[in-house]
Amino acid sequence: MSTVYESLYIGGEWVSPSSSRTIEVVSASTEEVIGRAPEAVERDVDAAVAAARAAFDDPSGWAMWAPADRAAVMERLADELDARAPEMARRVASQNGMPISIAAQLEGVFPQVLLRYYAGLIRSTELDEVRDGLMGGRIRVTRKPIGVVAGIVPWNYPQTLAAFKLGPALAMGCTIVLKPSPETVLDAQLFAEAAAAAGLPAGVVNIVQGGRDTGQYLIEHPQVDKVAFTGSTAAGRTVAETCARLLRPVTLELGGKSAAIVLDDADLASNLESLFGATLLNNGQTCYLGTRILAPSSRYAEVVDTLTGFARSLQVGDALDERTQIGPVASSRQRDRIEGYIAKGAGEGARITTGGGRPAGLDRGWFVEPTVFADVDNRHTIAQEEIFGPVLSVISYADVDDAVRIANESDFGLGGSVWTSDPERGEAVAARVQTGTIGINAYLPDPAAPFGGVKQSGLGRELGPEGLVAYQALKSIYLAP
Structure with a gap:
């Protein structure tokens, strides 16, 4: 049975793509076509980033919600993913060849564990503190959401690695544009259905599936504030070069030979x-x-x-x-x-x-x-x-x-x-x-431990409280004595 999508999930709605280009999904086990979804082009990425930007900049929007309120929405999203877990595992296994017994746990369950972990963590994380300075005064240190995030997700663990980014980003109050790999788009569309059912505010999560050009355009977009990338070391080096030129914060989880x-x-x-x-x-x-x-x-x-x-x-x-x-x-x-x-x-x-x-x-x-x-x-x-x-x-x-x-x-x-x-x-x-x-x-x-590499295996850390820090913008306010 073929699963066909005609729309992209942008701004909290299913919208028509800007072109007729599609991604044909083939089963790794049978080599048969099992689905199709629209391929996002530059105008679609522009729309997704604009939606994320508007949602983040809204004076009463997601970034300004109380952490407990954001956590409650994240938990609803986890519940909606629970309801779709068997189908999510089936789609991932069909697309990338992951044995279904593994997919049922790592793609059907683990993303919800991460969402609930960060929902709990943000409820107990102190985001505003006053400390004594060394120059006679005091210092207020605030931790605010960093902004609009571009999340680039590979095909090997598409839902788990998306959750590595979604969990801390959403908990902090960031908005996000996810770019799934063209090999695994059917699970991304199912995730979008869960996000819509959970009642995420418009523009908080947007999905633009496509290939390398789509990802590069998203990474370079002037309205993106941070990039979170998982993929090969060769591709990560290109992402790092782009972000260095733009002075844009980036987290890179890359290859290994452990x-x-x-x-x-x-x-x-x-x-x-x-x-x-x-x-x-x-x-x-x-x-x-x-x-x-x-x-x-x-x-x-x-x-x-x-x-x-x-x-x-x-x-x-x-x-x-x-x-x-x-x-x-x-x-x-x-x-x-x-x-x-x-x-x-x-x-x-x-x-x-x-x-x-x-x-x-x-x-x-x-x-x-x-x-x-x-x-x-x-x-x-x-x-x-x-x-x-x-x-x-x-x-x-x-x-x-x-x-x-x-x-x-x-x-x-x-x-x-x-x-x-x-x-x-x-x-x-x-x-x-x-x-x-x-x-x-x-x-x-x-989930409670920082994950990431040294040398050519990447920059920064995901998971744990350290993963939350990667989505924070810190500000020091010097208070006179």
């Missing part, structure tokens, strides 16, 4: 479910995954065998099948990219222990076998560049110092994990890894 450090006392066999979540979640299409597995030389063959057997055991299939653990990747272009890296890994001397091709019996859909490489040198291309698919590289290390060195010899620093029977030892190792986030015997971002 290390999963297996210490010599680790019991991987008892932690395979957690290991899956830290290394192969969403078909490997997750920025923080530890796709470099660092194994001690004394146990290297054992670790390779364990990972090889585990990868072979994974159920590959249609994303809408509840039994599926590895679904298709999001597009034929993405599959071509992954297959290119697999060929390069083999060409540089790494050894494929399982996978490396397309699974038998799945003639339609963009499937790639879960693939494990052994005998990988950290200088190999597959160890240094983000593949964004179900491909793991196992690298040998001599001792803990060597493991930390290898983990840090990367242009990225977003996630990571340490696997050990001694959590205190694991935490000591984790403290030495140059990364924005890291887990011990598991990895899953928590």
